[in-house]
Amino acid sequence: MNIFCTRPGCPRPDNVFADLNEITSLKTAQQKYCTACGMPLILDGRYLPERLLGKGGFGAAFLACDRRSPTLRKCVVKQFQPANDLTLSQLETAQKLFEREAVVLDRLGNQHPQIPNLLAYFPLECSGWNSSVNQQFFYIVQDYIDGQDLEAELADQGRFSENKVREVLEEILNVLQFVHDQDVIHRDIKPSNIMRDRQGRLYLLDFGAVKQVTQQQGSRLGTSTGIFSMGYAPPEQMRGHNVFPSTDLYALAVTCIVLLTGKDCQELYDSHKGRWNWKNQTQVSNSLAYILDKMLQPTPSDRFASAELVLKALNPPPSPPPIPPLPKLKIQPISPISVQPKTSIQIQTFAPAPSPSPAPSPPPAPPAVSTPPAPPASFQTINLLKAAAFTGFEITLLRIAVNGLLGGSFPLLVLILGGTFGGLVFAQYRRWIETKEQIVLALFSLGLVIFIPLFGQGIPFSAVIIFPVLAALGGVAAAALFRLIYLILYRFL
Known part of the structure; x- marks a missing residue:
């Protein structure tokens, strides 16, 4: 049987032992040593390396067999082999990584079928090759994946x-x-x-x-x-x-x-x-x-x-299947009733004559759900408040202008103000006057009325500004109160 030496740098790692070809001798043989460097070959008393699988930065991997297994199960023996140019700190880090692999395999391998199982982790100390200083090696043994x-x-x-x-x-x-x-x-x-x-x-x-x-x-x-x-x-x-x-x-x-x-x-x-x-x-x-x-x-x-x-x-979830159509309703024809000339009445059922299948009637429409009607568009809150502010502003300016020009004749004042108020309300209801027109008319009216007191009764300039603004705010307040009352009545009536 061939046993491969795991010592780094061994000049002749292949060792042949004819006595190990017999299964009984293989399982009971004492330790074997490399004929070239004297390295122990049967690792941990049971694992016999057969060949080198590969080398990495911190170790080498060997294909081995377990002589304690009835079938001489194949396994992988990984040896910690750090490079010689590592510093002491790097060497300690590398050794910790190697030990960590053993810990993780022991923790995870038995729990997941796609992670190799840990079979053993052990150190090996032996005499140095061409040196009196002993050497220490670390080994991990894990499942062999044949592939x-x-x-x-x-x-x-x-x-x-x-x-x-x-x-x-x-x-x-x-x-x-x-x-x-x-x-x-x-x-x-x-x-x-x-x-x-x-x-x-x-x-x-x-x-x-x-x-x-x-x-x-x-x-x-x-x-x-x-x-x-x-x-x-x-x-x-x-x-x-x-x-x-x-x-x-x-x-x-x-x-x-x-x-x-x-x-x-x-x-x-x-x-x-x-x-x-x-x-x-x-x-x-x-x-x-x-x-x-x-x-x-x-x-x-x-x-x-x-x-x-x-x-x-x-793997996104599949989209839900389409809703199947409602089953078609078939109308069964009613059998006619024939009356015989005798005094007794007999009911006879006639089979309907072969004819094309009647057109399916559409499925009944689902019952309508009653919902309260929506409020009219003319009572939208923002439009109502803008209209109220504009109307109050304009009516107050008109009152100042009429008082300045006509001297405050009450019948004429009522007629002018009432007509103007109705006209403004109707024009805004029909959407003839909207936001842009309201702003233009308000500014034009204010500019026009500012100069009227110069030729009338001398109404103060501050009154021309303050009273229309107060009237606009009063209109907004009145409109808001009206809107609140309207919504309360709309909800409960």
């Missing part, structure tokens, strides 16, 4: 269709909705972290950069640690500012446009204008383009606030 990540799928099959991207979007949104409900932000959504198994189900991987939304009191809420994938991270994450559920939505939208166009995300972003230029690289429906553009907004508050809202936008 292909979307980055490899894009390289093999070419860019995705709109329907295929919609499927990816909906599946990962459902996973993110669960993750965000647990107060966790993934912070590293990208095609290589989404795996499709052989049955077509998608899995969200690599929770090493997750961020807890709820922090201890006094710490910055949801602050980023500066760990992100260039091009997929939104501006707030790249600047080390607060991160939100919409931070993951931004990265998921970038993933979708990369899958749609087949282009690298750096090629789709215009850094000079600060916007994404992707719609000219593919053809999608307006609805999907709107959703992705909203998820790609640079400001978090301009994006969808949650995965649930994006799912609702992708």
Whole structure:
């Protein structure tokens, strides 16, 4: 059996042990050591690495089997392998991220079928290679997803269709909705972290950069640690500012446009204008383009606030079905009554002759709902008050003018004022005099009357101004009182 050494830099990591080919020996064998560097090979006494799957910024992943499983179940062993050029602070941060991935997988993996389960988390201390200083390594063991990540799928099959991207979007949104409900932000959504198994189900991987939304009191809420994938991270994450559920939505939208166009995300972003230029690289429906553009907004508050809202936008509720028409009423013909010449009366029923179906009668109209009649248009409040003010103003000016010219003859005064009052009321009722005419006539009348006292009895100038204004206000008050009485009577009578 072949066992792969996990020590970084081992010159010959492949080790072959013929005695482990027999299942009984495999399950009972003692520890095996690398023939090149002396690294322990059976991790935690049960996991046997078979080959290297890949390396990342802070670790390496190996395909392994679990010898404590009856079927030698396949699993993934991830080893914490920080770069040598990290500072002590960066090393501590990276180790915390690795430990956090174990905690999150242990918390979430068993609760959601599209997140790998955590099988083990353990340290391993061993002697150094060509050194007397001991080395310490940390390992995470999780479920093995037998399939292909979307980055490899894009390289093999070419860019995705709109329907295929919609499927990816909906599946990962459902996973993110669960993750965000647990107060966790993934912070590293990208095609290589989404795996499709052989049955077509998608899995969200690599929770090493997750961020807890709820922090201890006094710490910055949801602050980023500066760990992100260039091009997929939104501006707030790249600047080390607060991160939100919409931070993951931004990265998921970038993933979708990369899958749609087949282009690298750096090629789709215009850094000079600060916007994404992707719609000219593919053809999608307006609805999907709107959703992705909203998820790609640079400001978090301009994006969808949650995965649930994006799912609702992708699957809007269907419009209600039309109301079915009322059933047609059929009139059954009445059988005629024939009278025989005998004394007894017999009632016979004759079948109607075949004829075209009678035209359906229209459905009965619904009973009318009685509503009180609307008040007449002539009693609109604003028009009534304007008319009252104008009439009072004009009548008072006319009274001043007649008194100044004719000396106050009472019969003639009553005749002139009464006729003028009736004429003004009738003209305004017929809409001959409206707002514009009222203003013009009032100003003209006032200007004309101001000069009359110079040739009459010398009525003071202040009286020419004050008395018409007071009369206008009195007319408004009287009209308002009339309107109030009218509405009260209209309501109760």
